[in-house]
Amino acid sequence: MAASGGPVRVAIVNDYELVVVGVAALLEPFSDRVAVVELDSQLPVLLDVDVILYDTFGQVQGDGIDLPQLVHGSDAKVAIFSWNLQRELVKRSIAQGASAYLSKALEAEALVDAIERVHAGHIIVPLEAEADEPVAGNWPGREFGLTAREAEIIALITQGLSNQEIAERSYLSINSVKTYIRTAYRKMGVASRSQAVLWGVNHGFRPDVLRAIATPAQDH
Numbered sequence: 001m002a003a004s005g006g007p008v009r010v011a012i013v014n015d016y017e018l019v020v021v022g023v024a025a026l027l028e029p030f031s032d033r034v035a036v037v038e039l040d041s042q043l044p045v046l047l048d049v050d051v052i053l054y055d056t057f058g059q060v061q062g063d064g065i066d067l068p069q070l071v072h073g074s075d076a077k078v079a080i081f082s083w084n085l086q087r088e089l090v091k092r093s094i095a096q097g098a099s100a101y102l103s104k105a106l107e108a109e110a111l112v113d114a115i116e117r118v119h120a121g122h123i124i125v126p127l128e129a130e131a132d133e134p135v136a137g138n139w140p141g142r143e144f145g146l147t148a149r150e151a152e153i154i155a156l157i158t159q160g161l162s163n164q165e166i167a168e169r170s171y172l173s174i175n176s177v178k179t180y181i182r183t184a185y186r187k188m189g190v191a192s193r194s195q196a197v198l199w200g201v202n203h204g205f206r207p208d209v210l211r212a213i214a215t216p217a218q219d220h
Helices: 017-030 067-071 087-096 108-119 148-158 163-170 174-188 193-202
Strands: 008-013 034-041 051-055 077-082 100-103 210-213
Touching: 008 017, 008 108, 017 034, 017 051, 017 108, 034 108, 051 067, 051 108, 067 077, 077 108, 087 100, 100 108, 148 163, 148 174, 148 193, 163 174, 174 193
Parallel strands: 008 034, 008 051, 051 077, 077 100
Antiparallel strands: 034 210
């Protein structure tokens, strides 16, 4: 619980509005324990929060995360929320200063438990058994059958990254990137990169600019 005796105050950060809103909806049933007080897409956190939940969808990862910029001079702890559980990526994120690396395979209540533990000062890393297909939150293209992994690759393509840049950003092998591209293209009904970019632009794969702050009535 937060030091004041109330719920842990959380800001959710990602460049996609659909993603941050989806995570917020996941946590909403547990608002007595975790209060989502700010949502940010491509903007720094403004409020004094306890935990920043950084969703890695389409974002830089590992030691590429600018944690000082993310916490913006506050004492907030940072929890990374990702489907990519590679040991080296987890290790680099924790070494960079993150307090936790949480799997998107977590059910909502387990995620709330983890956020509370982060606030209490624990360092949390995922278990190998957690490396399943994500069940948490939402992402662009989900309604078309794209998995979180496939959708993230399409997001990076829409952002203009090459296959090699995508591999470096997502800590995947180039062959894995190509496999995700092939399976995603089939679901999207496209046959070329230019078609994929156009499809991505038309289906919510361009990053958003958003800041949403809870009103006093919502802020427990």
